[in-house]
Amino acid sequence: MSYERRLLEVYKMPSQKDVSKALLQSLFNNNGVIKEFGSGEIIVDEIADLFKLSEEQRTAYLETVYKKENRAKKAYLWHRLLFRAADTLAKEKLITRPTQTIELTNKREWMLTEKGYNKVLEILHLPSSQKDFLPVKSYEVQRIVEKLYKQERPIKYDPFETKKTVKISAETKLRNRAFKQAVKEAYDYKCAVCGMKIYSPHTFHWEVEAAHIVPHRVNGRDDILNGLALCRLHHWAFDVGWFTLDDNFKILASEKIKDLPANFGRLESYDFIRHLSKEDIKISLPLKQDVYPHPAAIKWHRENMGVSKLEVIRSRSSERSILGRGVS
Numbered sequence: 525m526s527y528e529r530r531l532l533e534v535y536k537m538p539s540q541k542d543v544s545k546a547l548l549q550s551l552f553n554n555n556g557v558i559k560e561f562g563s564g565e566i567i568v569d570e571i572a573d574l575f576k577l578s579e580e581q582r583t584a585y586l587e588t589v590y591k592k593e594n595r596a597k598k599a600y601l602w603h604r605l606l607f608r609a610a611d612t613l614a615k616e617k618l619i620t621r622p623t624q625t626i627e628l629t630n631k632r633e634w635m636l637t638e639k640g641y642n643k644v645l646e647i648l649h650l651p652s653s654q655k656d657f658l659p660v661k662s663y664e665v666q667r668i669v670e671k672l673y674k675q676e677r678p679i680k681y682d683p684f685e686t687k688k689t690v691k692i693s694a695e696t697k698l699r700n701r702a703f704k705q706a707v708k709e710a711y712d713y714k715c716a717v718c719g720m721k722i723y724s725p726h727t728f729h730w731e732v733e734a735a736h737i738v739p740h741r742v743n744g745r746d747d748i749l750n751g752l753a754l755c756r757l758h759h760w761a762f763d764v765g766w767f768t769l770d771d772n773f774k775i776l777a778s779e780k781i782k783d784l785p786a787n788f789g790r791l792e793s794y795d796f797i798r799h800l801s802k803e804d805i806k807i808s809l810p811l812k813q814d815v816y817p818h819p820a821a822i823k824w825h826r827e828n829m830g831v832s833k834l835e836v837i838r839s840r841s842s843e844r845s846i847l848g849r850g851v852s
């Protein structure tokens with residue numbers, strides 16, 4: 525039995541298999557990324573807490589002798605165990621190594637892969653559909669997010685997907701998650717209209733949604749330039765045409781708001797819909813100007829979902845229905 529193995533037994537340390545499992549769950553709880561284990565790193569204690577390790581277990585160390593220099597080197601046993609567990613997970617491609625993650629995040633971190641993410645969901649008995657809502661990062665999605673951020677802002681922009689038939693492949697699913705993540709992140713998880721920011725108490729699932737300006741149903745792109753972070757109420761209001769935007773990101777509200785019954789659209793004293801009709805309100809925008817919504821996408825929304833067009837459609841259909849009733 526090796527010296528390290530013997531020590532693991534002496535100190536009754538948890539098995540490497542259990543540590544691997546705990547590590548995956550910690551990654552999930554930390555939104556898919558944790559720092560490389562260094563001494564004093566919170567994560568090292570966090571996982572030790574999960575196993576209720578005693579002070580003795582946390583501070584037990586191995587002593588190795590550097591023969592060349594005849595110098596003893598100490599390494600914490602717990603630290604070694606954590607590292608070995610992470611190394612095994614990386615070999616199984618359930619997480620990426622800090623040397624790989626650093627290329628993406630500029631930080632030495634362990635990150636969940638899609639395979640690892642699936643594994644955690646399995647452990648927690650959560651359906652994979654949760655991936656659309658949870659804020660957990662995966663290496664594959666994060667790579668697309670980075671691309672979305674780094675793309676050059678074109679002057680001429682086509683907000684439509686160029687492929688005629690958009691197949692729902694595994695890749696488009698990843699791309700869709702990357703879109704949601706990039707948009708929410710760019711707007712700091714706040715509604716661009718009302719500033720609402722809140723998450724769920726257990727899974728830190730953000731309430732804010734990534735809205736498409738040119739909608740998916742007409743092949744609008746999963747692209748940050750075609751996105752806007754909105755709370756559910758304002759997402760709905762934007763999609764159905766209660767408001768649109770001008771090229772300077774000012775809100776253009778529908779005239780129909782004034783015809784709404786007084787008690788509609790109110791939450792006690794907060795009026796989410798009439799608030800839109802105030803003059804000169806601009807939406808909140810991301811810090812980086814490069815990822816502002818593109819005027820080409822906004823123009824489409826204004827012309828197709830926006831105020832004027834909808835008002836025309838509605839008044840025509842109401843004329844028809846009045847005529848229809850007249851005949852019967």
Ligand SMILES: [Zn+2]
Pocket residue numbers: 715716717718719720754755756757758
């Ligand atoms: Zn809102």
